[in-house]
Amino acid sequence: MPIPDDAIIRINLAWFKTKEEAEKVILGCKNVYLDYPDGRSKPPRPKISLVEAIELSKLDNVSYFAISNVEDVLKIKELQEQAGKPIVPKIETKKGVEIIEELIEIGIDMIMLDKEDLYTNVDCDSFLYTLLIDKVRTYGSQIKILELQGVVFI
Secondary structure, three states, X not given: OOOOOOOOEEEEHHHOOOHHHHHHHHHOOOOEEEEEOOOOOOOOOOOOOHHHHHHHHOOOOEEXXXXXXXXXXXXXXXXXXXXXXXXXXXXXXXHHHHOHHHHHHOOOOEEEEOHXXXXXXXXXXXHHHHHHHHHHHOOOOOOEEEEOOOOOOO
16 A cells, blocks of 8 residues: 555554664654653553653654653653654643643644543543543644544554
8 A cells, every 4th residue: 555655654662672673664754753652551561761762753754753641741841852853742641631731831732632542541431531622622723633533554
């Protein structure tokens, strides 16, 4: 299946055993959305360190560097300084939704909303889930919100 030139390829670093293995795959792609699953509790858990992920994020073809399970604004600010490029916080919890305004205040202009993990985080409470999704969407005039709409499997 041909991949369009303007496609963004999401690479989840949890699936790689070494930085070198990840780098080889990243360099084979044009436009990469690099996702580091910080604080991931479900398998696979990353074997690559956050420091190594930041190094990988500096490759020229990495357009986006995402950090999962964002709940700490200061940590994102520090990581953004280390990476030298904007971080895309991945919002997956109620607490993550509650800090979006603070993320905007430190210069974040894009987030990824993981609706599936958010639903699990609120114990499958459909009412609360819908309220949180609606709250996130109210920031749409201030930031870009990436919401998963489908997945391409190869």
